[in-house]
Amino acid sequence: MRCPKCASTLDKVIDSRISKDGSTIRRRRECMDCNHRYSTAEQILRENLYVTKRDGRREDFDKVKIVNSLRRACQKRPVDAEQINILVEDMIDHLENEFGMEIPSTAIGGKVLENLKNIDSIAYIRFASVYKDFRNLEELLDEIGTLSKQPIL
């Protein structure tokens, strides 16, 4: 690592912390030249995952895109970034187990919704209204109806 202050590459790790879901390690480092302290984060790269579209096209799996759409759905809701991250990591684990390296695009939205349902019902409806593409108010109300019949966690 290069010190952000003096650009020295000599540093020592003074603390390591693993995130709740185990996917990220944060390290507190100290520059051995100027004693400046800074943090780094280490993350598991999901570089071999692909999304297969309905027409057979294949794209790289884009975690950031999913996280961003979830952030939008969770705006002003009591859901923090850590929860969203855990949700997405958890979802990827499940999809990977189920489909391997090539995940059908249709499975992703459904899985996000399944997880989101348990976290925040308003965020769920927001996400569903984009993903499910309700044709009219009735369909949306139907969805809200099925949701309100479920026990609140």
Ligand SMILES: [Zn+2]
């Ligand atoms: Zn330094």
